Amino acid sequence: MSAPVLQVDGLVKHFPILGGLLQRRVGEVRAVDGVSFAIAKGETLGLVGESGCGKSTIGKTVLKLIEPTAGRILLGGEDVTKLKPGAMWQHRRHIQTIFQDPYSSMNPRLAAGTIVGEPLENYGITRGGETSERVAQLFQRVGLRPDAMRKYAHEFSGGQRQRLGIAKALSVNPELIVADEPVSALDVSVQAQVLNLLIDLQEEYGLAYLFISHDLAVMRHISHRIAVMYLGRIVELATKRTLFTQPLHPYTEALLSAATAPDPRRRRTRKRIVQGDVPSPARPPPGCHFHTRCPYAIAECKVTAPPLIEVAPGHHVACLRRPVGGGPQPLSVSG
Ligand SMILES: Nc1ncnc2c1ncn2[C@@H]1O[C@H](COP(=O)(O)OP(=O)(O)OP(=O)(O)O)[C@@H](O)[C@H]1O
Ligand SMILES: [Mg+2]
Numbered sequence: 001m002s003a004p005v006l007q008v009d010g011l012v013k014h015f016p017i018l019g020g021l022l023q024r025r026v027g028e029v030r031a032v033d034g035v036s037f038a039i040a041k042g043e044t045l046g047l048v049g050e051s052g053c054g055k056s057t058i059g060k061t062v063l064k065l066i067e068p069t070a071g072r073i074l075l076g077g078e079d080v081t082k083l084k085p086g087a088m089w090q091h092r093r094h095i096q097t098i099f100q101d102p103y104s105s106m107n108p109r110l111a112a113g114t115i116v117g118e119p120l121e122n123y124g125i126t127r128g129g130e131t132s133e134r135v136a137q138l139f140q141r142v143g144l145r146p147d148a149m150r151k152y153a154h155e156f157s158g159g160q161r162q163r164l165g166i167a168k169a170l171s172v173n174p175e176l177i178v179a180d181e182p183v184s185a186l187d188v189s190v191q192a193q194v195l196n197l198l199i200d201l202q203e204e205y206g207l208a209y210l211f212i213s214h215d216l217a218v219m220r221h222i223s224h225r226i227a228v229m230y231l232g233r234i235v236e237l238a239t240k241r242t243l244f245t246q247p248l249h250p251y252t253e254a255l256l257s258a259a260t261a262p263d264p265r266r267r268r269t270r271k272r273i274v275q276g277d278v279p280s281p282a283r284p285p286p287g288c289h290f291h292t293r294c295p296y297a298i299a300e301c302k303v304t305a306p307p308l309i310e311v312a313p314g315h316h317v318a319c320l321r322r323p324v325g326g327g328p329q330p331l332s333v334s335g
Helices: 057-064 085-094 112-122 127-141 147-148 160-172 186-207 216-220 240-247 252-258 263-269
Strands: 006-019 024-039 046-048 071-074 095-098 176-180 206-210 225-232 233-239 309-313 313-316
Touching: 006 057, 006 186, 024 046, 024 057, 024 071, 024 206, 024 216, 024 233, 046 216, 057 176, 057 206, 085 095, 095 112, 095 216, 112 147, 112 160, 127 147, 127 160, 186 216, 206 216, 206 313, 216 240, 216 252, 225 240, 225 252, 233 252
Parallel strands: 046 206, 046 225, 095 176, 176 206
Antiparallel strands: 006 024, 006 071, 225 233, 233 313, 309 313
16 A cells, blocks of 8 residues: 555644733643544545634644644655755645635735636746646636636635635645635535535545535535544544444534434434533643543543544544444443
8 A cells, every 4th residue: 555645643733822921831722632644645534523623723734834743744655844944845735725715815916817827837837828728727627617717816706716726726736635614604505516526626636635624514525534523632533434324432423413413302302412612722621531521421531531542444433431342332322
């Protein structure tokens, strides 16, 4: 098997909390607290979890927009945490991003064709007429009309703008695309179109996606494997099918039942599975971070942080109540 496109090992990112008159470090936000995963060529790994669990922070460290506190990030086997500033520029070409709001990253004074052509010229991939030709191809490939090349970003609808962002990301032939909530601001029908476009492009170019979303329906549409995050840690990692049919972590169970219970009465009882609010990542609970909201927690959960263990081929879970070997224990689920 070839090296994964992306490998993340023991990633930690703590943000300092400054306080007092002298703005001293008085604490830290443990945004990401020891996360490991890999993504293969042509694969989509979904990162899902409630707001503030560290999804975007992982995306930003992978994109090298922020430096990790600890851990390694390997792109095609090369450790990018050690890259010299000069090599960064070439690195950026291999890993592109699609934002929730592509508009914020686009120069409002440039025509759409220029926006998409800019990286091609900057990296010396094409020049002049060649660039125009390539841009026209990209517009066609992402489903934008050729006359859209002369328009400005503000003249596009949300969905078209996202297509424009995809064309720009695609222009430099990246290996990995980090997509952080790329369809969250779009109507559901437009969401499906953009997701389908991303799936088609992945098949065509063998792209790897790190796909961040809090929306399980979106995850189900696009991901091959899904990592469920809770307060800076991955609590469960499995193929989409396994995760949706045999979730093992109580938090995954809770997320799924809150999102999928069809009958409102049932939804009410099931909602009780996740009690209370997410604790602050500045003061995460000791032991298993989820124990304060977990209906199955035992005394041990308050002291011991469960490691992420492979309980079946490709199915990883971090829960003390799940045995190592011997298959998962059925829990007595109420509701
Ligand atoms: N630059 C920063 N300085 C301090 N704290 C930060 C910074 N960026 C993120 N955080 C904190 O780190 C934690 C994780 O944030 P992050 O944006 O990664 O979460 P998220 O899972 O992407 O959430 P959402 O679903 O709302 O986008 C949060 O508590 C956030 O407030
Ligand atoms: Mg985010």
